[in-house]
Amino acid sequence: MAGEPKGGRVTLADVAQSAGVSIATASYVVNGRDGVGAETRAHVLRVAEEIGFRPNRLASGLRTGQSRVLGLVLADITNPFYPEIAGGVIAAAAEAGYRVFLSHSGGTGDLDGEEVRTLCDHQCAALIFTSLLASDGPLIADVVPADVPLVQAVRRASGLAADFVGIDDRAGAREAARHLLELGHREIAVLAGPPGSSASCERALGFRETLAAEGLEPDADRVVECQLTVDAGYAGAKRLLAAGSRPPTAVLCGNDLIALGAIDALADDGLSVPDDVSVVGYDDIWFSSSRLVRLTSVRQPRHAMGRAAVSLALERLADPGIEPRDVILPHELVVRRTTAAPRLQAAGAGA
Amino acid sequence: MAGEPKGGRVTLADVAQSAGVSIATASYVVNGRDGVGAETRAHVLRVAEEIGFRPNRLASGLRTGQSRVLGLVLADITNPFYPEIAGGVIAAAAEAGYRVFLSHSGGTGDLDGEEVRTLCDHQCAALIFTSLLASDGPLIADVVPADVPLVQAVRRASGLAADFVGIDDRAGAREAARHLLELGHREIAVLAGPPGSSASCERALGFRETLAAEGLEPDADRVVECQLTVDAGYAGAKRLLAAGSRPPTAVLCGNDLIALGAIDALADDGLSVPDDVSVVGYDDIWFSSSRLVRLTSVRQPRHAMGRAAVSLALERLADPGIEPRDVILPHELVVRRTTAAPRLQAAGAGA
DNA sequence: ACCCGTTGACGAATCGTTTAAGGGCTCTTA
DNA sequence: TAAGAGCCCTTAAACGATTCGTCAACGGGT
Numbered sequence: 001m002a003g004e005p006k007g008g009r010v011t012l013a014d015v016a017q018s019a020g021v022s023i024a025t026a027s028y029v030v031n032g033r034d035g036v037g038a039e040t041r042a043h044v045l046r047v048a049e050e051i052g053f054r055p056n057r058l059a060s061g062l063r064t065g066q067s068r069v070l071g072l073v074l075a076d077i078t079n080p081f082y083p084e085i086a087g088g089v090i091a092a093a094a095e096a097g098y099r100v101f102l103s104h105s106g107g108t109g110d111l112d113g114e115e116v117r118t119l120c121d122h123q124c125a126a127l128i129f130t131s132l133l134a135s136d137g138p139l140i141a142d143v144v145p146a147d148v149p150l151v152q153a154v155r156r157a158s159g160l161a162a163d164f165v166g167i168d169d170r171a172g173a174r175e176a177a178r179h180l181l182e183l184g185h186r187e188i189a190v191l192a193g194p195p196g197s198s199a200s201c202e203r204a205l206g207f208r209e210t211l212a213a214e215g216l217e218p219d220a221d222r223v224v225e226c227q228l229t230v231d232a233g234y235a236g237a238k239r240l241l242a243a244g245s246r247p248p249t250a251v252l253c254g255n256d257l258i259a260l261g262a263i264d265a266l267a268d269d270g271l272s273v274p275d276d277v278s279v280v281g282y283d284d285i286w287f288s289s290s291r292l293v294r295l296t297s298v299r300q301p302r303h304a305m306g307r308a309a310v311s312l313a314l315e316r317l318a319d320p321g322i323e324p325r326d327v328i329l330p331h332e333l334v335v336r337r338t339t340a341a342p343r344l345q346a347a348g349a350g351a
Numbered sequence: 352m353a354g355e356p357k358g359g360r361v362t363l364a365d366v367a368q369s370a371g372v373s374i375a376t377a378s379y380v381v382n383g384r385d386g387v388g389a390e391t392r393a394h395v396l397r398v399a400e401e402i403g404f405r406p407n408r409l410a411s412g413l414r415t416g417q418s419r420v421l422g423l424v425l426a427d428i429t430n431p432f433y434p435e436i437a438g439g440v441i442a443a444a445a446e447a448g449y450r451v452f453l454s455h456s457g458g459t460g461d462l463d464g465e466e467v468r469t470l471c472d473h474q475c476a477a478l479i480f481t482s483l484l485a486s487d488g489p490l491i492a493d494v495v496p497a498d499v500p501l502v503q504a505v506r507r508a509s510g511l512a513a514d515f516v517g518i519d520d521r522a523g524a525r526e527a528a529r530h531l532l533e534l535g536h537r538e539i540a541v542l543a544g545p546p547g548s549s550a551s552c553e554r555a556l557g558f559r560e561t562l563a564a565e566g567l568e569p570d571a572d573r574v575v576e577c578q579l580t581v582d583a584g585y586a587g588a589k590r591l592l593a594a595g596s597r598p599p600t601a602v603l604c605g606n607d608l609i610a611l612g613a614i615d616a617l618a619d620d621g622l623s624v625p626d627d628v629s630v631v632g633y634d635d636i637w638f639s640s641s642r643l644v645r646l647t648s649v650r651q652p653r654h655a656m657g658r659a660a661v662s663l664a665l666e667r668l669a670d671p672g673i674e675p676r677d678v679i680l681p682h683e684l685v686v687r688r689t690t691a692a693p694r695l696q697a698a699g700a701g702a
Numbered sequence: 703a704c705c706c707g708t709t710g711a712c713g714a715a716t717c718g719t720t721t722a723a724g725g726g727c728t729c730t731t732a
Numbered sequence: 733t734a735a736g737a738g739c740c741c742t743t744a745a746a747c748g749a750t751t752c753g754t755c756a757a758c759g760g761g762t
Binding site: 011012013023024027028031033055056057058059060061062063064 | 747748749
């Protein structure tokens with residue numbers, strides 16, 4: 001009955017012809033613009049439906065310069081933290097009629113300029129970066145057109161005035177450290193994330209300033225920097241155990257993956273968690289709440305962060321003039337089974 | 352020095368003008384087509400670089416009808432299995448100069464037609480679905496234009512003649528079941544995935560036919576179907592324990608998330624794994640290899656599956672005529688610490 | 703009866719790229 | 733030297749949608 005006239009897909013021109021109106025009118029109708037009579041509108045809509053019209057987003061994007069597409073750059077897609085952010089981004093984008101391009105910048109998180117450039121070639125309306133490194137700031141400015149809004153999620157690059165969504169990493173870290181102090185720990189090590197990541201820096205800072213306030217600034221071999229992976233956490237913890245004369249009674253970790261690796265390493269050395277050593281993670285990935293793990297960690301509202309990033313992007317798109325904003329979402333220290341008071345002999349040994 | 356002539360971005364026309372050639376020539380050059388003199392070519396390339404030309408993929412896509420974009424639909428982005436497939440897809444796509452749109456169809460995995468339609472509106476060159484349900488087949492045919500190649504990964508929909516990439520789920524399941532049999536288990540329960548998923552069905556079939564071959568077809572209350580999540584696995588295992596007069600000595604699970612939930616539930620009931628009950632998962636998500644878990648599971652080559660899906664899509668794009676193909680990748684039963692021989696009293700009780 | 707404001711619809715230019723068709727050159731060859 | 737063959741390059745017409753400016757028709761006010 002109602003087939004496409006040509007071999008290809010149904011275009012606005014087909015709708016216009018079938019409905020006996022001009023292409024312009026058809027366009028106004030399908031876009032819900034006014035200036036079209038109610039009758040005509042209804043008729044065109046019905047015809048469009050009948051012949052199976054679907055707008056070509058390439059064409060409309062070309063004409064308007066607005067592609068209803070967001071670019072999302074994740075650092076490490078295998079870290080469960082990021083897919084959940086992506087979930088929030090995709091959901092919020094879909095609600096606003098946007099689609100999202102997913103990119104990932106390899107494990108280390110440093111940005112491939114060409115990768116981002118090709119993303120921009122598709123005329124993304126805005127770009128959302130999780131996991132920028134400090135050094136990515138200048139690069140990005142070169143690589144993405146000035147009129148494309150940028151949103152930084154989780155981490156921020158230095159020298160980049162762009163909207164940001166995240167949590168107060170330092171405050172979260174302070175709470176984590178204070179939790180250990182309150183349990184009575186005094187021999188506390190830090191398995192920090194890489195210094196290029198602003199979030200890792202803030203966390204490390206929060207850990208250390210809280211310990212320092214108690215006169216507990218840890219010495220150099222009690223602070224190890226490592227990548228944000230299980231393997232790196234394992235290796236880092238091994239290094240920690242090899243270096244100190246005595247193992248720490250607690251470890252503050254830059255994220256949950258490090259914490260997981262550390263727990264493995266401790267177990268390898270016959271140290272049990274939390275009886276011998278307490279471990280605190282950061283991010284509270286879903287895994288951490290499993291009964292097998294029960295990791296004490298600092299929870300980030302991952303899904304909400306993704307949604308907020310989209311809001312920031314769309315708002316800036318609507319009004320490019322506004323000042324860059326920071327959206328700081330609430331975090332929460334979730335205490336589970338990997339932290340406990342230190343053993344008596346260890347706690348009393350200092351005197 | 353070299354700035355854009357207009358306020359907007361640098362177009363091919365700008366390159367042509369700056370280089371003193373026609374737009375057509377500029378186009379031939381940037382696309383690496385021949386029929387352009389070596390000198391001219393070099394000159395145009397230099398100019399393009401200098402003034403910062405970047406092709407507008409919307410325009411080229413509109414013109415050619417080919418958008419160098421792949422659509423990827425994942426069921427559950429929080430299941431670590433899928434992001435790794437996505438990683439493979441994105442990597443392979445990038446190598447071929449394609450970008451990928453990421454979509455996810457909510458936890459249950461049933462497809463939202465409108466979601467897929469809007470994906471197609473962006474003129475995706477091909478679509479890759481992980482996690483189709485049986486009932487999605489007819490829907491998809493209605494929803495995506497006939498000239499867009501479809502690739503099914505992991506699962507397949509019934510009545511959809513499209514390329515497929517996955518593993519031999521039934522064979523993997525048979526190996527898992529045989530592993531338990533060889534350990535001496537006779538009281539084996541199954542926590543199967545939802546029947547709408549072809550992969551879950553195949554696995555359940557593989558489990559059951561292997562048990563049946565030993566005369567061990569489990570009775571109805573030893574087979575529970577549940578969604579592919581930790582929570583569902585937990586609930587399913589609870590149901591299992593409540594139903595049977597005696598707990599099984601082993602449980603075969605539809606995927607690792609179910610297995611994780613089951614382990615939690617067993618622990619809740621004071622049953623230890625593997626001493627009281629052995630548990631086998633499926634998928635071998637990265638988590639399962641953690642020392643905290645050490646789940647016996649069937650490994651799927653996730654990254655390779657993503658890459659293979661892209662290959663299938665691009666090959667079909669190049670030659671739409673070829674017959675639908677199945678790419679079956681190798682799987683591997685990975686035996687870890689959640690499976691062991693049954694307790695003596697349990698094993699001997701049957702006689 | 704005339705003018706004017708309003709409403710509803712349309713024509714045509716435009717976004718940036720690709721590509722078929724064509725047109726000057728130079729060079730070879732008879 | 734004229735014709736034919738390449739080689740380079742250009743002209744111009746698409747692709748499918750948006751949108752500005754125009755215009756016909758209609759009704760009401762004077």
